[in-house]
């Protein structure tokens with residue numbers, strides 16, 4: 001526990017950055033909220049106040065990672081970062097809000113799954129968190145559960161898996177039911193877009209051909225497999241007038257499908273992840289099994305070396321909107337469950353701690369993103385889509401004091417020896433990143449200073465996300481109102 005935290009913090013002389021503008025100002029924080037923003041804010045010396053000098057630094061909204069899997073029971077094991085370790089690592093990297101996924105097994109009540117995740121998370125989180133719910137099966141009961149979750153439990157997003165045949169994959173007809181329900185209750189439909197049937201076929205053929213190592217993983221899931229599912233999901237969402245959010249876009253083909261759909265007026269949003277922006281699929285062909293297996297996630301990293309830059313360009317021009325991590329870590333022992341069969345390697349990689357510095361390095365330092373765009377793709381856009389804006393994602397009077405003092409001059413080298421997650425491997429090992437959080441404030445309390453994390457277990461709160469996000473539903477509601485089927489009157 002840190003010493004009693006200051007109830008008031010004054011951040012002096014930094015460049016305040018929101019998604020729409022940047023300006024020099026002081027920021028005063030009081031009781032967990034942003035109290036005042038202005039030039040040369042004067043303070044009386046009577047109360048306890050901590051002054052942070054932000055000269056030469058940016059003062060930005062805390063990052064929002066909309067895609068994590070902490071302590072996820074998955075593929076016969078449980079991801080190793082629990083909600084304490086995971087949110088602590090998030091804070092270390094400048095992320096002050098995460099949105100995790102409840103993934104109930106087929107047959108389990110969604111509401112029960114939600115309560116299970118709340119139980120796991122509430123006592124451990126060091127920052128605020130929200131929950132998306134995976135819909136892994138379909139029935140009238142599931143529909144009723146979705147309604148309950150939106151009405152009573154602050155959930156506004158539901159994810160469908162088009163992959164993982166035989167476990168959590170849903171069919172097209174189930175997706176139609178889920179999408180119809182999402183539209184009826186004002187929720188955002190999310191998809192993991194890969195064609196699970198062809199993956200299953202490819203996997204069996206690879207194994208039969210004796211390809212049992214991690215290189216079998218990307219070969220069973222080539223870009224076309226992600227592309228086809230992305231296109232299909234967009235079509236289904238369009239036909240049901242349901243807004244769609246495609247999680248972890250990993251390939252140029254899938255990303256371009258989203259760009260094209262947006263240009264044709266579809267209400268579709270795309271998220272990519274830190275790994276796709278900073279790594280690539282060559283690692284699956286590494287001679288070291290442990291190294292290759294550590295990179296196994298789905299959809300896989302792409303071997304095409306131009307992928308990362310192309311995805312960053314699409315974030316820059318607004319065709320993709322958000323960046324997550326799909327943080328779902330397994331240590332080497334867990335990964336070795338698939339030693340003789342790549343299909344058994346637990347899928348997942350790290351990233352929650354590295355996301356913001358990596359996007360700064362690969363986006364801002366390359367000239368692909370300016371600082372306001374950096375804020376948009378790491379924080380504000382997710383806040384708007386998941387309807388927690390401007391409470392989160394903005395430096396504004398009345399917003400939560402989730403603030404990062406970002407040092408553009410810092411320099412560090414990523415290493416498993418130093419990272420805050422429990423994993424024994426870091427897929428970004430050895431990468432040097434310039435720019436990083438000097439100070440991280442969560443709800444008005446300093447959680448990170450000079451690289452030291454002072455996060456308090458259980459201090460984070462569950463974040464209710466309300467239905468009918470204006471950024472999502474403005475167009476959908478109007479379309480529903482004016483839609484008419486064409487009927488020809490015949491004698």
Ligand SMILES: NC(=O)NCCC(=O)O
Pocket residue numbers: 069192296297298299326328347348349
């Ligand atoms: N992505 C991944 O490889 N693991 C986590 C589960 C999922 O999102 O598919």
Ligand SMILES: [Zn+2]
Pocket residue numbers: 067069326
């Ligand atoms: Zn995921």
